[in-house]
Amino acid sequence: MDLNSDLGEGFGPWAMGDDAAMLGIVTSANIACGGHASDPDTMFATLRMAAEKGVCIGAHPGYADRLGFGRRVIPMEPAEIARMVAAQVGALQGVAALAGAKVAYVKAHGALANLAADRREVADAIAGAVKALPGGLAILAISGTELEAAGRAADLPTFSEIFADRAYLPNGRLVPRSRPDAMILGAKAAADRLIDFLDSGRMPVIGGDPIPLAAQSICVHGDSPEAVAMAAEIRARLTAAGVKLAPFRA
Template structure:
């Protein structure tokens, strides 16, 4: 039976600003990329999300970002490698402490937004992120863009790496994500998204934005929690995968809830 992980970004509410339906989404996905405060999230909300994930048996991953709260971490920050390494260590450590307080464990790291896209091909910031993860805990897995040089570099450094595809994002013929600034970059039709993900698991390919087929080898599928209708999309994806005989399960084992 083919298997796939289903993940989503969570813990991104801030104070009175609520983003996403974490409680409902945690009943659908198998891994939660939890914000660490630099692009979104406050300690109380992050703690609540970590606790809810643990109760639902969902694996928790750190979702560190550039220090860009106003821009939701979607803007490039020209930090020095030393600055970025410190920022990533700080964020992972913060989430580890919050997770530990509810009996949970952080099992992997998935960089967020502009940081994620930058390190996919960057020669300066990618090594800083890899070094930060190694220094905090080399047993942490890494979730990165399928087919990107970052995935290969992290593996070469000795980290356990899982490749990721995006359910609700369009791809270029070269296997990269279409910029959010471009029309059609984000997909909103639950059935279209679900059908694409079944094709991905069954054939290892997706239809690129120009109609061509692009090969994507992925261990995990991400559904963005801040997209309109995110929960409906995630539910449609999971239902379609399971109907096609695909087992949806986390790539890392979660400890049982107390």
């Protein structure tokens, strides 16, 4: 099982989360590409740290909305979304070349990922952009979504993720962050839920019975105050349960 986190989400002198600590825990890092967060210097520093720690690197493109942290939908045509994704991932690939690192996959961020979960034309636009880029990139998609299906339809290596720190709805989508019950609070609660999921293959949801989800990766968001403690608890609990932690893609 892979353990991933969204990192490199600072900008200029403003830091977001503890990237150095998280990179000592996770096996994959989704690095912001200058859309919802980051800049060339932040990208370089995060890429260099990830490469030094042997962490698999993914690009994390999102809406160009730093004020909203990429969590608001910006009306765009699918072709515009494809160009936006290509530009952001390409920028990270360029900085990675300077940092002696390699980008292995793409994971959409925030509102863009949630929109691609339900709208196939958006999912196809993202998959098309990933396929057109060099480097043989894979897609990491929210489990059970249109983006997952679009990646496979485009013959891209496609992997599925679940979230350690987010609650689910009965349809498999994430509870909107506008709701007070959107987040799973507490490292122990998050780890307990994951262990139960790995035993049963079913994810607890709000307002329904647990649902089946496929997963090759678990995400802990790097911007939450308890991110490091949660990631460390999850890694320790999974290891104790006999789960081998390794990147979903070499």
